[in-house]
Amino acid sequence: MLVIPAIDIVGxxxxxxxxxxxxxxxxxxxxxxxxxxxxxxxxTRFLHVVDLDGARTxxxxxxxxxxxxxxxxxxxxxxxxxxxxxxxxxxxxxxGVSKIVLGTAVIENPKMLERVSRDFGKSRVTxxxxxxxxxxxxxxxxxxxxxxxPALIAALKKIGIASVIVTDTSKDGLLQGxxxxxTKLFIDEGFxxxxxxxxxxxxxxxxFTKLGAYGVIVGKAIYENKIxxxxxxxxxxYKSSLAKRIIPCxxxxxxxxxxxxxxxxxxxxxxxxxxxxxxxxxxADELILLDIAATLESRKTFCDLxxxxxxxxxxxxxxxxxxxxxxxIRKLLSVxxxxxxxxxxxVRNPRFIKDAAAYFGSQCIVISIxxxxxNEDFIIYIKGxxxxxxxxxxxxxxxxxxxxxxxxxxxxxxxxxxQKGFDVELLKRVTDSVSIPVIASSGAGSMxxxxxxxxxxxxxxxxxxxxxxxxxxxxxxxxxxxxxNNIPIRL
Amino acid sequence: MIAIINYKAGNVASVKNALExxxxxxxxxxxxxxxxxxxxxxxxxxxxxxAALSELQKARIxxxxxxxxxxxxxxxxxxxxxxxxxxxxxxxxxxxxQGISRKFPPTLKTPHLGWxxxxxxxxxxxxxxxxxxxxxxxxxSYYMDATEDQTAxxxxxxxxxxxxxxxxxxFAVQFHPEKSGxxxxxxxxxxxxxxx
Numbered sequence: 001m002l003v004i005p006a007i008d009i010v011g012x013x014x015x016x017x018x019x020x021x022x023x024x025x026x027x028x029x030x031x032x033x034x035x036x037x038x039x040x041x042x043x044t045r046f047l048h049v050v051d052l053d054g055a056r057t058x059x060x061x062x063x064x065x066x067x068x069x070x071x072x073x074x075x076x077x078x079x080x081x082x083x084x085x086x087x088x089x090x091x092x093x094x095x096g097v098s099k100i101v102l103g104t105a106v107i108e109n110p111k112m113l114e115r116v117s118r119d120f121g122k123s124r125v126t127x128x129x130x131x132x133x134x135x136x137x138x139x140x141x142x143x144x145x146x147x148x149x150p151a152l153i154a155a156l157k158k159i160g161i162a163s164v165i166v167t168d169t170s171k172d173g174l175l176q177g178x179x180x181x182x183t184k185l186f187i188d189e190g191f192x193x194x195x196x197x198x199x200x201x202x203x204x205x206x207x208f209t210k211l212g213a214y215g216v217i218v219g220k221a222i223y224e225n226k227i228x229x230x231x232x233x234x235x236x237x238y239k240s241s242l243a244k245r246i247i248p249c250x251x252x253x254x255x256x257x258x259x260x261x262x263x264x265x266x267x268x269x270x271x272x273x274x275x276x277x278x279x280x281x282x283x284a285d286e287l288i289l290l291d292i293a294a295t296l297e298s299r300k301t302f303c304d305l306x307x308x309x310x311x312x313x314x315x316x317x318x319x320x321x322x323x324x325x326x327x328x329i330r331k332l333l334s335v336x337x338x339x340x341x342x343x344x345x346x347v348r349n350p351r352f353i354k355d356a357a358a359y360f361g362s363q364c365i366v367i368s369i370x371x372x373x374x375n376e377d378f379i380i381y382i383k384g385x386x387x388x389x390x391x392x393x394x395x396x397x398x399x400x401x402x403x404x405x406x407x408x409x410x411x412x413x414x415x416x417x418x419q420k421g422f423d424v425e426l427l428k429r430v431t432d433s434v435s436i437p438v439i440a441s442s443g444a445g446s447m448x449x450x451x452x453x454x455x456x457x458x459x460x461x462x463x464x465x466x467x468x469x470x471x472x473x474x475x476x477x478x479x480x481x482x483x484x485n486n487i488p489i490r491l
Numbered sequence: 492m493i494a495i496i497n498y499k500a501g502n503v504a505s506v507k508n509a510l511e512x513x514x515x516x517x518x519x520x521x522x523x524x525x526x527x528x529x530x531x532x533x534x535x536x537x538x539x540x541x542a543a544l545s546e547l548q549k550a551r552i553x554x555x556x557x558x559x560x561x562x563x564x565x566x567x568x569x570x571x572x573x574x575x576x577x578x579x580x581x582x583x584x585x586x587x588x589q590g591i592s593r594k595f596p597p598t599l600k601t602p603h604l605g606w607x608x609x610x611x612x613x614x615x616x617x618x619x620x621x622x623x624x625x626x627x628x629x630x631x632s633y634y635m636d637a638t639e640d641q642t643a644x645x646x647x648x649x650x651x652x653x654x655x656x657x658x659x660x661x662f663a664v665q666f667h668p669e670k671s672g673x674x675x676x677x678x679x680x681x682x683x684x685x686x687x
Binding site: 187188190206209210211212238239240241242243244245280285310311314315316317333334335336338360361362363364406407435436437460461490 | 504505508509537597598599600606607608626628631632646647648650651667669670671672673675
């Protein structure tokens with residue numbers, strides 16, 4: 001999350017107001033550019049500048065001062081206050097300002113917004129939503145409108161706004177803490193949200209980081225040394241020590257592990273219990289077992305096999321193949337599976353996934369997707385890659401995430417068994433469209449293939465079968481290689 | 492004898508497998524008497540907070556848990572149910588711990604799933620012999636926002652959250668020790684030894 005200092009300008013000078021009241025202003029510096037440079041030296045990555053005279057009068061008043069700030073620092077700045085016309089917006093955007101901040105009055109003037117977005121890009125416009133006592137305030141906070149927050153959200157979405165600054169003006173400048181609930185409302189609606197108003201302490205900053213805010217604007221607290229810029233940035237830093245997972249997959253037919261190309265030409269690769277145990281000892285992060293025959297007759301022996309493997313390993317265990325009912329899932333979980341992988345049944349009956357996730361929890365529902373390139377798109381196949389559907393893989397992934405799937409296992413029929421590397425394009429498209437974990441599958445032929453898929457896509461795990469069964473590379477060897485190339489790995 | 496609380500929503504098979512591998516005698520039960528008389532209690536969890544809590548109420552275990560004086564270990568949802576409140580289904584929980592369970596923000600991939608590190612922030616018999624920063628297996632969409640005095644370990648996912656808790660005889664972990672390889676088995680061994 002960005003910690004963004006505010007520079008408020010009245011008459012060319014840097015001031016702070018309390019609750020937007022021009023009568024209650026404090027002068028901080030006669031030279032705003034010096035203030036900006038000072039923030040830059042402290043490691044600030046973004047600045048928020050407001051032309052307060054502009055906000056009050058309805059047209060830019062301090063634009064010269066502001067453009068000189070933009071020129072004097074090497075970090076991006078955003079500017080708000082009095083921007084009502086396309087030409088005013090252009091003046092700033094061409095003069096070195098990264099982003100303009102418009103008021104909610106833009107809802108009544110979407111033509112100007114459209115033109116700015118078209119010529120300069122959507123990412124260079126943000127809307128400042130000022131809420132006072134639950135209603136939106138516009139025009140220098142002096143006028144109060146009757147729009148409520150939910151009504152505003154709908155209106156902003158309608159005109160295509162993606163980024164907002166949310167201020168509870170009744171909290172601003174009081175150093176009494178911000179309004180978290182209001183900010184959360186916008187974050188949950190999918191806006192890139194910057195919180196402002198009343199940010200007083202490091203714990204406020206920690207709280208906004210937890211809420212998932214894009215940034216937080218700090219004003220008075222920083223000028224009055226209530227918050228130290230460096231500490232604030234440490235509090236706002238994104239931290240994660242989650243490791244990428246390496247998952248061996250056992251395809252089982254008649255009680256034996258098999259390997260093959262394009263789901264055919266199967267060859268024997270060993271005993272599943274012995275292999276599962278070996279991979280667990282070699283440092284596998286998880287184990288997947290798929291019943292590729294999945295006939296009714298094989299079901300009972302398959303359950304015995306799941307139970308036998310579960311007793312031998314102490315890592316997560318995903319089981320799949322032929323699952324079509326809630327009862328199938330219950331049975332497999334009861335004999336020791338932690339998660340189930342569902343393929344064909346999810347495509348034929350998406351509602352089944354909704355029911356399964358509601359019943360067992362998302363954490364144990366993995367959706368296995370078999371996709372194949374068709375022109376520019378990727379199309380879903382079912383029944384072990386033998387039957388083509390009309391469904392788009394990316395759209396289907398989104399639907400599954402929405403229905404409560406906990407994870408996606410993405411197989412590429414173009415790459416399966418070829419050992420030519422993962423399908424980076426397919427995996428990129430899927431990971432970009434969902435916010436649940438994704439496992440890359442199909443095509444792993446070398447250690448470098450694993451490195452590539454982690455470097456080029458946002459997948460959380462990668463699966464290998466033949467590469468491990470053939471004893472070409474051990475799992476620990478692969479994990480050491482990835483770790484030495486700066487991929488976070490559990491060793 | 493260690494009692495593993497069974498309340499339908501929990502995945503008890505893997506906890507039982509792990510304890511048996513350690514040579515511990517255990518029983519899977521939802522009988523309040525059996526739970527109260529056991530040498531130690533494990534409270535595993537999976538599924539949703541609301542449904543799990545109503546199953547506990549049906550079996551009349553909800554009032555038994557806070558009274559237990561033997562070593563008690565909550566796992567995953569089993570840890571969250573020990574707090575005051577969970578945002579999941581707006582569930583009032585058992586209040587053994589002070590914390591509340593909150594949803595991860597939409598900016599993070601949810602569930603938080605996979606192997607992540609636990610930083611040990613306080614000495615606890617549960618984590619004796621475990622290296623600081625060891626990996627454990629997590630899968631959850633809500634995290635415990637706990638008080639510092641009840642936190643024994645934290646994990647980073649977007650920010651630091653509480654992943655190991657202790658208050659007197661009550662221990663809890665957000666990860667699944669039964670699925671966390673050698674370090675997880677070590678933690679379960681520590682717990683088992685506390686029950687002897």
